[in-house]
Amino acid sequence: MQLIGVRDIPFVSRRCYYYELKHILLWSLLAGLIEGQFASVVVSKTFHGGAFLIAVASATPMASMLFSLAWGMLSVGRRKIPLLMAFVTATAVTIGLLAIVPATRAGAVWFVAQMALAQVLLSGVVTIRSAVWRANYPREARGRITARLQAVRRFLTVVVVLTAAAVCDFDATAYRYIFGAVAVLALVSVIPLRRLRIRGEKRELAPAAIVRGGDALAPALPEPFGLTAILSPGHVLAKMIGVLRDDRRFRNYCLAQTLTGSANLMTLAIIVTLITRHLAPNGAWGFWVSTALIVALPNLTLLGSIGRWARLFDRFGVLHMRVTNVACWLVSLVFAATAAWVVGDADRFGPYYVPVAAVLFAGRGLLNGLGLGGGTLAWNLGHLHFARPEDAEVYMGVHVSLTGLRGLIAPVLGMWLWHTIGWSVWLVALALSASSLLLYAYMAREERLAENQAVGATRGDGLRADSAGPSVNQTSAAALNPPR
Numbered sequence: 001m002q003l004i005g006v007r008d009i010p011f012v013s014r015r016c017y018y019y020e021l022k023h024i025l026l027w028s029l030l031a032g033l034i035e036g037q038f039a040s041v042v043v044s045k046t047f048h049g050g051a052f053l054i055a056v057a058s059a060t061p062m063a064s065m066l067f068s069l070a071w072g073m074l075s076v077g078r079r080k081i082p083l084l085m086a087f088v089t090a091t092a093v094t095i096g097l098l099a100i101v102p103a104t105r106a107g108a109v110w111f112v113a114q115m116a117l118a119q120v121l122l123s124g125v126v127t128i129r130s131a132v133w134r135a136n137y138p139r140e141a142r143g144r145i146t147a148r149l150q151a152v153r154r155f156l157t158v159v160v161v162l163t164a165a166a167v168c169d170f171d172a173t174a175y176r177y178i179f180g181a182v183a184v185l186a187l188v189s190v191i192p193l194r195r196l197r198i199r200g201e202k203r204e205l206a207p208a209a210i211v212r213g214g215d216a217l218a219p220a221l222p223e224p225f226g227l228t229a230i231l232s233p234g235h236v237l238a239k240m241i242g243v244l245r246d247d248r249r250f251r252n253y254c255l256a257q258t259l260t261g262s263a264n265l266m267t268l269a270i271i272v273t274l275i276t277r278h279l280a281p282n283g284a285w286g287f288w289v290s291t292a293l294i295v296a297l298p299n300l301t302l303l304g305s306i307g308r309w310a311r312l313f314d315r316f317g318v319l320h321m322r323v324t325n326v327a328c329w330l331v332s333l334v335f336a337a338t339a340a341w342v343v344g345d346a347d348r349f350g351p352y353y354v355p356v357a358a359v360l361f362a363g364r365g366l367l368n369g370l371g372l373g374g375g376t377l378a379w380n381l382g383h384l385h386f387a388r389p390e391d392a393e394v395y396m397g398v399h400v401s402l403t404g405l406r407g408l409i410a411p412v413l414g415m416w417l418w419h420t421i422g423w424s425v426w427l428v429a430l431a432l433s434a435s436s437l438l439l440y441a442y443m444a445r446e447e448r449l450a451e452n453q454a455v456g457a458t459r460g461d462g463l464r465a466d467s468a469g470p471s472v473n474q475t476s477a478a479a480l481n482p483p484r
Helices: 010-035 037-043 051-074 080-100 107-136 138-169 175-188 227-231 233-246 248-279 285-316 319-343 347-386 391-459 474-478
Strands: 210-213 214-217
Touching: 010 037, 010 080, 010 107, 010 138, 010 175, 010 285, 037 051, 037 107, 037 138, 037 285, 037 347, 051 107, 051 248, 080 107, 080 175, 080 233, 080 285, 107 138, 107 391, 138 175, 138 285, 210 319, 214 474, 233 248, 233 391, 248 285, 248 319, 248 347, 248 391, 285 319, 285 347, 319 347, 319 391, 347 391
Parallel strands: none
Antiparallel strands: 210 214
């Protein structure tokens, strides 16, 4: 997959892609340390945090997404690039302040709290960037372009986390210099963002009624949400409930995401604990081994697979891709559950339990990364399959906020179940993931039937592809998404 060149990018999108790529090359160094589980490894290895603190550190990257609906509402009817620059700058400054956090027991709480704030601000970057992609990249190439940007970002994530882990193996307090350095680079990444433009933004931000010669044209463009509505939990919750109530298919899609996301998240803190405490104790390369198994290996697999996922996404759509995507995650949970059983029954395996469990956790990392390759695309673009253009930011905010809700609950719940029912927590996770797979398969089958009916109706009416009537895709979309 060509990562840097723009020759195969649609001409209208090349300028945006070029400047966004320049931004990503610097921004990814910071985002890679915030989004992944590097912070939870630091909490375990540097601060020697307990199970609860590790669970909280594992939860915050996803829990922070709970704010995304508010950020989505904030972006409606407002200029996107200044907002994006503001969130990037605020995130970088917050991470830079980690340089003054001491490596003490009290510093561990400070570290987790400040990292959580940075992740909340990062959720604003993610939400608004989705709106930029919707406007600037055509639908037929959106998956391919997004995959290319994500591949570059993930490659740099692997480089920075493995480098940071190696440095921390020599000096466990080196996180302060690492976060300070990437914060400076992230501030520099704001410069290319100034050159970005949003296609059609001036038209979208025009007044809702344009009077010409006494005739009022009302394009029903969205009005900006007021600050009171954005900051009010009641308004935000009401908006979320309204979207989910009115759109059955999007509601089922979010339910399926919640099931599989909860299965992955409730086991994540357990995996971090098992690897950092049992497979990579405080040896010479404990930081590096933990980071490689938990962060680097999944990201490398994502990097190698995201191009194929993009072609599948552009050709068949998000629902058919999600079926295969969730199947990968389901098998990865089987590997992780088996590895947890090996660690828990170490006496049976004797001195071989460490390499056996390490191989199983590596298999889990490979399959998890394969699932993440498709999951990254679906997570950033899947909501566009259901939303009208004017509702895209709100739909993104709804599904990302639900990600935050399960991110807030699932890791802590998973750790509690691990200490309460032991290995059986994996059966709960497997059941949730299997249920998600069945729901996605049902939705994909429903959509395929609707498309077949649309094709039959088009042929029955004798419509030609080049006629003035609606296309097959438009007809099937109308059948599945009635006016709201």
